[in-house]
Amino acid sequence: MPNHHLFTSPNYPLPPITKQHSPTMGSIPASGSSDPCKMLRVDGSRIVNAAGETVILKGAGVGGCLNMENFITGYAGHEHEHRAQMAEVLGEARSQFFFDRLIHHFFSDDDAAYFASLGLNCIRIPINHRHFMDDMNPSTIRPEGFKLVDRIVDVCAKHNLYTILDLHTVPGGQNQDWHSDSGLSRAMFWEFKDLQDRAIQLWEALAEHYKGNPYVAGYNPLNEPADPYKATNGHHGARLVAWYERCERAIRAIDPDHILFVDGNTYAMDFRAFPEKTLPNTVYAIHDYSMLGFPISEQYEGTDAQNKALRQQLDRKVEYMRSKNVPVWNGEFGPVYASAQNAGSEMEAAAINAKRIGLLRAQLKNYAADSISWSIWLYKDIGYQGMVYVDPSSPYMKLIQPFVDKKQALGLDFWGVVNKEGVKHLYEPFVNGLRETVPEPFRNKKYPKIWNFDRHVERVVRECLMSEYAGWELAELFRGKTEEELEELAASFAFKNCKGREQLNETLRLDAAGKL
Template sequence: MSSLQNGSVSSSGKGPPCSLLCVRGRDIVNASGNKIILKGAGLGGFLNMENFINGYAGHEHEFRTQMAEVLGKDKAQYFFDRMIHHFFTEEDAAFFASHGLNCIRIPFNYRHFIDDLNPDVIKLDGFALLDRCVEICAKYNLYVVLDLHAVPGGQNQDWHSDSGITRALFWEFKDFQDRVITLWEAVARHYRGNPFIAGYNPLNEPADPTKDANGHYGARLVAWYARVEKAIRANDPDHILFIDGNTYAMDFRAFPDEPLPNSVYAIHDYSMMGFPIGEQYEGTEQQKKQLRASFERKVEFMKKRGVPVWNGEFGPVYASPHKVKGGEAEANEVNKKRFALLKEQLSIYRETNTSWSIWLYKDIGYQGMVYVDPASPYMKLIQPFVEKKERLGLDFWGVVNKDSVKHIYEPFIAGLRAEISEKHARTKYPKVWTFGRHVERVVRECLMSEYVGWDLAELFRGKEKEELEELAASFAFKNCKGREELNNILRIDCAN
């Protein structure tokens, strides 16, 4: 279905009733001892917004600040509250469950629970937001993984940790680390014994640049995981921990041989062959081998230690007719390759009994199972800004090509790169990023995005609550469209 307004969905989830899950050997099992494979999606853009999902530029806290300046604090807060309300409702849960999916990963931002100017007090408003979502999922027999996606100082160098910079300060300040321990203690107390909570994902995509004695990155991360595990277990001895590897959930070399008890270890298995820039997936045997080799490298730790694997994020970015030169015909051809890549990845996960959570459930049109209608009030308002972002290459996820800005950045980066010795060209962590990529993240995705972000806020100037409600309601399920082929692929996989 291209439109969701008249779509019919089941009233409850499939499979056995949700019960407390635990780890038994290589498996996740329910209270009856039956093996459970978690299959679901991430609810990004909801309690942790992201630029390419919600449409702004840069970082969430900057967007909120700019909107408060233009609209006033009360009306800005009203708009964000209503967007959150419409973003996930019973209609979304029913649609989700109708596909046979059984688990929703809920990313949340620490700012819903911690005020940086009063950090010792946990805000109860954050629990009200999470509780509403968990209660909706419970009605449809859906498990929930609680994913802390953004922490004080930022646990990684990217926009989705909402730090505003490209440095992960979380690892440099014990105060930041202590605050998050306190937050997880409160969350564990709150959800102790709740059968609809599959478990806790303490940190999304950590990227700790500190080395251990063997020269592997992640020394502080490993120490912090040991702390948070003890803190959570003191308040909730039963729920599973979903432990992301270092360097964006891809590296476990610094992890100790003895796994944490009742824990599932999590990878993120994106393939760049599913993104607009670079090699495209053609389904060759070499590419299939490459996909499998990448997956096997990431799960080597789990296989050696006999623990379950959870792929917390993966998924291609899809082409839209207005973003490619050849229009609908070219977009369809591109997406045929992206869907083939997705199918191949899912086949790997089936063969290896890997639980997974695709990224993403809902957005403004890049990769969500459902997306905001281009004809909605919100998209009609922000579309010129989205096009400007794409032209300037401000969102890494939303860059179709770099042609429109290469005349600016290529000579700039080349001139700067010429001053860096070959010996030190790859010294900055993460080393897999080139010098040019590091520059882009600072200049385009932080500095330029913060400046340009004001253009979006100005589009809301003068709007009253009735208009803001209409804009926020663009994210409601009935006002969204479904990515038919993606949803069909997921439905078939869940039926197998």
């Protein structure tokens, strides 16, 4: 069981951060806009500011900071398990020190300045509810959570960047994945009203704290909900729709002004259970990943058939919004990138990445054609998908890289696995045997049905059970580290110690300037 108080900071005195920039990243130009952000609202199918001017939000999610994920920072499994394992190995005080420092370095003034220099204008802040709520003391909202979010909101405001507050995890988990940090492959949030009530309580507290703040573009109440309960029309999402209506009323009673950014059901892809009447001052959000940008599928070659499929995928997801004349926000999308290590050579990695950038450009052109706001996933990580990534020669990567390699070879992180050939001999006979015990008509009964039988099994066996075991191996790498050593490891995530994925960032800069 998780040690629930491990998200609480003991308020260590924090060493000063020097403001110097790596030759890799270069010096940071002035922010892209000198105009201060103004409160946004919905006007028909547009997002507009106080003057009625259309605003297209273009940005990135800073996942891995206030909601950690295994492929972003390198651990295995779920964040609360990772924290508990680190606390057992390091002791609670030094473990908390390390996580506090990692969060501090992960997104700073330097990061916001660089981001703004690209002409982008919005940062999505994924938030783990445990920063605000203790499962053993559920009625109390922790003030430490506001301090963490305030720091990012304020540093973004300094550079005239909007922020969107994204509740990425809720008690019990709103979806079946690792990034809801439930530790399960079942979304228990939909099965207990008291868990749903707690999420409403948190949003009431956030609304009270951020009401009137023009630098907050709005609130993203749930990331990628996946509610299996069917509405009267036979489509999944009945309890999600009811919860959204409750959440909207609760927020509006406190903060009538901020926009809501509402994800569709089944990982922000399905609006078929949504009602005829839309919520007021609300943007509806899709996530638009294309499998053409991942190593487990056919690769993007720019063919007419592929471009048509990309367009059709987008059209299907935004059909509800078009029919209701409301704005669209693409809250997550983006390919992943190869390295010489996993592609075999620098030349092969470059060839793969050229195709991934080609896919990104095609998607951005589709969004521009429809005036869709977007937030790419991801701003920073250890080298798989981020605009900025930790230097492979940094102390942190030198320490954990062998573990990351082993974790990938074992196929433990769905998002970070390049291929599964290394464990095929273990899992293929096992899964085949299990599949044969389930009669064929019932193999596709389990929700979400977009996953086949094999995928459901590997989520439970690899990404929950085996990843939790592997997490102890990572924690042992930190045993005996002093605070000075832990600070050095955490500082590997500081902007000055990171590298930029220049081809990706240049593509985003061109799009922001309308030159793509």
